[in-house]
């Protein structure tokens with residue numbers, strides 16, 4: 474039987490993580506894209522070996538949930554057959570990339586993503602598990618708010634540039650030099666002491682005064698886009714997923730209708746070639762759907778760390794949230810579903826829910842020990858959103 478990690482800080486296909494509903498295996502689509510055949514294979518795996526639930530993570534990866542240990546070896550064999558895993562866990566762990574889903578055939582994006590993945594697969598650099606890269610070189614930057622440490626972006630003058638996260642400006646790079654320069658910046662991060670004990674992020678390193686040589690001047694990034702919402706564009710349909718989770722049947726439904734599926738870090742999948750918004754269980758097609766105003770982590774019963782069920786509560790509160798406000802419900806202070814601040818945050822603990830206004834799960838609560846019944850009795854008054 475293949476060895477299975479008992480607990481993982483960052484699950485992968487090679488090292489699944491135990492959760493309340495079994496093992497969780499994370500799959501990193503190459504270039505942020507799945508072919509239809511790959512997506513159907515993942516749906517099949519979720520049905521054969523898992524509990525049919527698939528997460529789309531904030532790093533634009535997919536997670537098959539509810540696996541048993543005996544399923545790990547056949548799962549890996551199928552993922553290898555479809556080109557969805559790396560040679561070993563170390564290489565896989567550093568193939569940590571976000572790719573703008575709004576690319577078109579022949580532009581720089583997919584070429585750069587392929588080159589970067591190849592470069593990262595040559596050897597293990599020893600980067601921290603959370604350290605990642607972004608390929609965000611459309612006319613507008615769409616990944617600026619999302620987690621990445623080394624960014625290949627479009628500059629304001631239309632060229633390519635490299636930017637260390639945390640630096641407002643970057644360095645212009647030629648197409649052929651973008652990936653080697655990105656790796657050099659990652660190596661500088663390590664050499665200059667950015668990582669310790671398997672942890673460390675670029676923005677914090679820059680914030681502590683570290684300065685990558687020749688990387689801070691010469692190029693300003695293109696403007697950042699407004700946050701994407703579900704809808705159609707010329708290349709296909711951006712499809713929302715309630716709480717970033719979908720059933721295997723929903724993944725198969727999309728795979729069978731689209732030319733390919735591009736993963737995003739926004740709880741949305743870009744379905745290539747669709748000219749109508751799809752309608753199916755768990756799909757959020759309407760840009761004004763109240764479910765887009767709430768985030769909720771896995772919670773009970775599927776997470777072992779949680780103190781409460783989260784998603785049915787979030788769904789019940791969603792219609793009460795104003796269009797521009799965001800509600801985050803977290804089963805514990807880790808805040809997996811929404812690490813940043815939200816207009817309203819509810820954090821479960823042994824005494825009930827803490828209520829935090831304009832903050833994150835780690836900020837001081839305005840109210841403590843709220844019960845579910847109290848929250849649901851008059852949500853607008855209690856949450857201060859009346």
Ligand code: SF4
Nearest residue numbers: 770776779804805809
């Ligand atoms: S925030 Fe806590 S309860 Fe929610 S999924 Fe993460 S670890 Fe589990």
